[in-house]
Amino acid sequence: AIQMTQSPSSLSASVGDRVTITCRASQGIRNDLGWYQQKPGRAPKLLIYAASRLQSGVPSRFSGSGSGTDFTLTISSLQPEDFATYYCLQDYNFPWTFGQGTKVEFK
Amino acid sequence: QVQLQESGPGLVKPSETLVLTCTVSGGSISSYYWSWIRQPPGKGLEWIGYMYYTGSTTYNPSLKSRVTISVDTSKNQFSLKLSSVTAADTAVYYCARHVAAVDSGDYLDPWGQGTLVTVSS
Numbered sequence: 001a002i003q004m005t006q007s008p009s010s011l012s013a014s015v016g017d018r019v020t021i022t023c024r025a026s027q028g029i030r031n032d033l034g035w036y037q038q039k040p041g042r043a044p045k046l047l048i049y050a051a052s053r054l055q056s057g058v059p060s061r062f063s064g065s066g067s068g069t070d071f072t073l074t075i076s077s078l079q080p081e082d083f084a085t086y087y088c089l090q091d092y093n094f095p096w097t098f099g100q101g102t103k104v105e106f107k
Numbered sequence: 108q109v110q111l112q113e114s115g116p117g118l119v120k121p122s123e124t125l126v127l128t129c130t131v132s133g134g135s136i137s138s139y140y141w142s143w144i145r146q147p148p149g150k151g152l153e154w155i156g157y158m159y160y161t162g163s164t165t166y167n168p169s170l171k172s173r174v175t176i177s178v179d180t181s182k183n184q185f186s187l188k189l190s191s192v193t194a195a196d197t198a199v200y201y202c203a204r205h206v207a208a209v210d211s212g213d214y215l216d217p218w219g220q221g222t223l224v225t226v227s228s
Contacts, residue, residue: 001168034214043201043218044152050212087152091213095167096154 002026002090006099012107019075021102023088028068032092035064035073038101039084047086048073078104109134111202111219119196119226125189129202129219136160136183140205142215143176143187145198148223153198157205158185192226199223 003026013019023033031051036044046055048064051071061076075082083106088099115127129141142157156166158176166174175188189196200222203215 032212034212036215043221044215045218046214046216049214053211055214055216089152089154089215094165095169098152098154100151 001095002029002092002097004088004090004097004099006086006088006102008102009100010103010105012105013078014107015078015080017078017107019078019082019104021073021086021104023066023071023073023099025069025071025090025092029090029092031067032090033064033066033071034089034091035062036087036089037082037084038087044087075104109204109217111204111217113200113202113219113222115200115222115224117223117225119192119224120228121193121226122191125187125192125196125224125226127187127200127202127222127224128184129186131183131185131204136178136180136185140207141176141178141185142203142205144201144203144215144218146201146221147195147198155187155189155200194226197224197226 005024007022033051035048038044047058047062052064063074065072085101085103087101110132112130119125137160140157140159143155146152156176158164164176173190178185201218203218207213
């Protein structure tokens with residue numbers, strides 16, 4: 001199975017900060033990667049698919065980039081509602097695998 | 108819009124079979140793929156498997172010998188069966204629509220709210 005490694009595992013930030021989360025695949029996965037946001041006690045929510053395509057209804061402060069093995073999720077200006085855990089998910093081949101998650105906490 | 112809701116027992120005894128159902132509302136179960144994902148308390152996400160509405164399935168090899176995903180199109184539902192459960196199977200179980208687009212990749216959206224299943228005697 002493809003291993004997905006996210007970094008950092010957690011970060012502290014303030015409202016208005018630019019936040020970057022990275023995800024590295026153990027082998028090339030083209031652009032077959034999505035990003036999901038999960039708040040405590042809630043189901044994950046799709047933010048980005050195909051590495052850089054913004055899901056309908058998701059604020060434009062979220063963006064994704066990358067291809068092959070290295071991917072990035074960027075929040076351009078962190079908002080109070082963005083404090084959550086973020087997961088990447090590769091859909092290149094089965095079994096689909098998630099990164100271990102990055103928890104974005106309030107500084 | 109499409110909504111998903113998981114249902115099933117919250118407590119299962121070790122060695123027994125966990126059975127969950129996902130009911131799809133606001134849209135037809137046909138013409139889409141449907142997935143199950145789980146999350147042990149305080150831990151990350153694990154993809155369990157998916158099925159097409161026709162009944163074809165793909166499972167995570169780590170669970171393949173114990174998992175069955177099936178569909179009931181007449182009820183707009185799909186189900187997960189996980190046999191011989193142990194405490195390690197204690198998790199929140201989510202169902203999700205698996206969107207497979209030829210030119211834009213696959214993704215999971217929307218998700219059900221999740222249901223906690225505890226394996227304990």
